[in-house]
Amino acid sequence: MEKVHTKDLGDIIMEIYLEKANELVGVVKIVGRVDSSTESKLKKEFMNYLNDYKKFVFDCSELDFIDSSGLGALLSCLKNATKAQGDLYIANLLPKPRMLFEITRAYKVFDVFDDLDAAIASFE
Amino acid sequence: MKCLINCVDVESSWLKDVMPGLFPHFLRILNKPLLEYFIDFCALNGIADIRIVKSDPTAEMENYFSSGPQKGLNISYVMGKAGDSLQKVILKNSRFCQDDDLLIIDGFFFLNYHKDKIDPEYLPLSEPASLRGGAAEDIYFMPRGSKFGEIDFSTAHRLFPDLTISELASVQAYYQLNQKILTQQQDNYFLPGYSNKSGEFIGKNVAFNAHHSNFEKPFMIGNDVQLHDNCQILANSVIGNNVIIDSATTISGSIIYDQTYLGSNLEIKDKIVYKNFLIDALSGEYFQIADKFFISQIDRVLENSFYRFIQKSLALLALIVGLIPYALSLIFLPFSKLKFSKTEFYENSDGTKIFLPQVRISKSNFCNRWFFRFALDKYPLLLKVLRGQLDLVGNRPIPANSYGKIILEKVDNYHPAVIGYPEIYASNFADNNFLLHEIYFNYHCSLQVMFKTIFLFSFNRFFSVRRYYQNGFFSG
Numbered sequence: 262m263e264k265v266h267t268k269d270l271g272d273i274i275m276e277i278y279l280e281k282a283n284e285l286v287g288v289v290k291i292v293g294r295v296d297s298s299t300e301s302k303l304k305k306e307f308m309n310y311l312n313d314y315k316k317f318v319f320d321c322s323e324l325d326f327i328d329s330s331g332l333g334a335l336l337s338c339l340k341n342a343t344k345a346q347g348d349l350y351i352a353n354l355l356p357k358p359r360m361l362f363e364i365t366r367a368y369k370v371f372d373v374f375d376d377l378d379a380a381i382a383s384f385e
Numbered sequence: 386m387k388c389l390i391n392c393v394d395v396e397s398s399w400l401k402d403v404m405p406g407l408f409p410h411f412l413r414i415l416n417k418p419l420l421e422y423f424i425d426f427c428a429l430n431g432i433a434d435i436r437i438v439k440s441d442p443t444a445e446m447e448n449y450f451s452s453g454p455q456k457g458l459n460i461s462y463v464m465g466k467a468g469d470s471l472q473k474v475i476l477k478n479s480r481f482c483q484d485d486d487l488l489i490i491d492g493f494f495f496l497n498y499h500k501d502k503i504d505p506e507y508l509p510l511s512e513p514a515s516l517r518g519g520a521a522e523d524i525y526f527m528p529r530g531s532k533f534g535e536i537d538f539s540t541a542h543r544l545f546p547d548l549t550i551s552e553l554a555s556v557q558a559y560y561q562l563n564q565k566i567l568t569q570q571q572d573n574y575f576l577p578g579y580s581n582k583s584g585e586f587i588g589k590n591v592a593f594n595a596h597h598s599n600f601e602k603p604f605m606i607g608n609d610v611q612l613h614d615n616c617q618i619l620a621n622s623v624i625g626n627n628v629i630i631d632s633a634t635t636i637s638g639s640i641i642y643d644q645t646y647l648g649s650n651l652e653i654k655d656k657i658v659y660k661n662f663l664i665d666a667l668s669g670e671y672f673q674i675a676d677k678f679f680i681s682q683i684d685r686v687l688e689n690s691f692y693r694f695i696q697k698s699l700a701l702l703a704l705i706v707g708l709i710p711y712a713l714s715l716i717f718l719p720f721s722k723l724k725f726s727k728t729e730f731y732e733n734s735d736g737t738k739i740f741l742p743q744v745r746i747s748k749s750n751f752c753n754r755w756f757f758r759f760a761l762d763k764y765p766l767l768l769k770v771l772r773g774q775l776d777l778v779g780n781r782p783i784p785a786n787s788y789g790k791i792i793l794e795k796v797d798n799y800h801p802a803v804i805g806y807p808e809i810y811a812s813n814f815a816d817n818n819f820l821l822h823e824i825y826f827n828y829h830c831s832l833q834v835m836f837k838t839i840f841l842f843s844f845n846r847f848f849s850v851r852r853y854y855q856n857g858f859f860s861g
Contacts, residue, residue, distance in 0.1 A: 296675065328674075328675040329675075329676040329679065356665065356670040356672075357670060357672040358672075360663050360665060360672045361663075361674070361679075363654070364653055364663065364680075365652075365679070366651075366652050
């Protein structure tokens with residue numbers, strides 16, 4: 262996959278990478294934590310990514326921690342993607358963040374995939 | 386006949402990780418501490434004199450079991466030392482052990498028995514016997530007059546031929562044991578709660594809306610539980626004591642520990658919830674929930690709103706009264722050589738950190754002594770009480786460093802405060818009694834103790850500056 266844009270958000274708490282899966286799908290890799298201190302940066306950065314893509318897969322294979330603010334940020338990203346006639350899938354959730362998705366029933370809102378390639382393929 | 390239960394030196398690293406602060410023998414098996422199953426077993430075998438050797442310095446165990454009169458038992462407690470061999474434990478309790486037949490329960494395990502099938506005439510035996518579990522789980526029987534070190538238990542008879550030991554070696558083993566008892570062995574043990582129908586155990590003072598709640602057997606609910614509208618308690622769920630479950634939340638196949646709040650619209654399936662730890666019962670993976678409105682621990686007295694209101698009122702009063710002296714002290718700052726800084730401390734037991742303003746008194750001179758007498762070094766912290774970030778009286782804030790982390794693990798129910806209870810004894814982190822003072826406060830916290838602490842703190846600060854100086858409170 263071609264890395265088209267890298268954004269280090271200035272601290273070690275969270276990093277976001279936009280990677281190009283194909284012409285249609287942008288893969289956003291989230292590294293670190295998504296909580297109240299980083300959620301606004303994620304939302305802001307995602308709005309920039311929307312200029313390039315409409316369909317996204319969030320690769321959460323290195324997302325260590327997420328709280329309610331983080332879930333809210335993901336929901337905001339999903340809302341903005343669907344508003345732009347696109348969609349947003351989640352892939353590669355680690356066991357700990359997955360537990361939060363389970364208890365809050367967030368998996369009913371998001372399409373959660375075990376595998377990144379499967380998530381990308383499901384857009385085609 | 387007597388029984389010695391050794392609860393010291395328990396090997397249970399999984400428990401330390403996923404349920405920090407829980408004394409291993411207080412691990413709940415269907416809302417009942419593991420230790421209580423041992424005590425029931427002793428009672429069923431006609432043993433009335435029980436000694437528990439424990440490592441937990443708090444009075445939690447004594448408060449829970451007392452001295453055992455309600456079960457017709459005589460329970461005594463002694464502190465043990467980690468690392469002691471069983472032989473040494475028996476020697477240390479030789480007066481208790483020497484003059485009668487002795488059953489010894491040693492280790493962290495579950496004993497599978499059926500209350501109706503225990504023969505009360507089985508004990509005492511005429512010869513030594515043992516029931517060996519895994520690496521560190523054993524039960525021994527020693528006839529009167531025999532010495533533990535002189536018996537070869539490897540060739541001894543098997544004790545209780547019909548009984549088996551279940552190891553509690555992992556989260557999964559613990560969870561499966563709970564499920565097995567709830568689904569198949571309810572009649573084997575004395576279980577807490579009223580039970581009109583098979584598979585339903587409901588404690589005292591359980592409030593729920595019968596028209597908007599759904600229950601599926603088997604389940605167990607402890608005492609003082611509130612279930613809000615549209616809650617579902619599905620099969621194989623165990624809800625502890627003093628639990629609040631908010632509306633439209635579904636629990637299935639899960640264990641919810643005492644003192645827990647579960648937010649609304651959650652789905653807890655095959656999980657164990659302890660404080661704010663969410664533990665996957667099938668994989669053993671755990672996750673600390675940061676949002677209190679999802680999952681949190683209901684604290685006992687410290688969270689009480691009236692208690693907090695009193696604390697905030699007193700803090701506001703102190704802020705008003707101390708305003709002029711503190712302003713004057715700032716005027717004399719160049720002469721006093723006070724050092725103002727911000728240091729990172731732990732905000733709560735979860736390891737969340739907070740920066741607190743610190744005034745360091747590096748030198749004992751006239752100005753500084755009066756500054757210290759009036760406790761003006763605490764003045765900047767009072768605002769944090771109004772914001773709800775600190776208590777007025779509680780634990781001394783623990784610095785967020787590697788040493789502090791060790792202390793944090795030992796102070797259960799940690800609440801940092803402007804006035805730390807150990808300070809009335811001029812006790813600081815280097816003091817051996819520091820931790821005992823902290824733990825004592827957490828288990829005896831009340832309005833009376835709070836006022837007493839404020840009075841003693843003010844009195845000692847004003848009249849015993851020299852004592853604080855000697856104990857290192859004036860430092861650079």
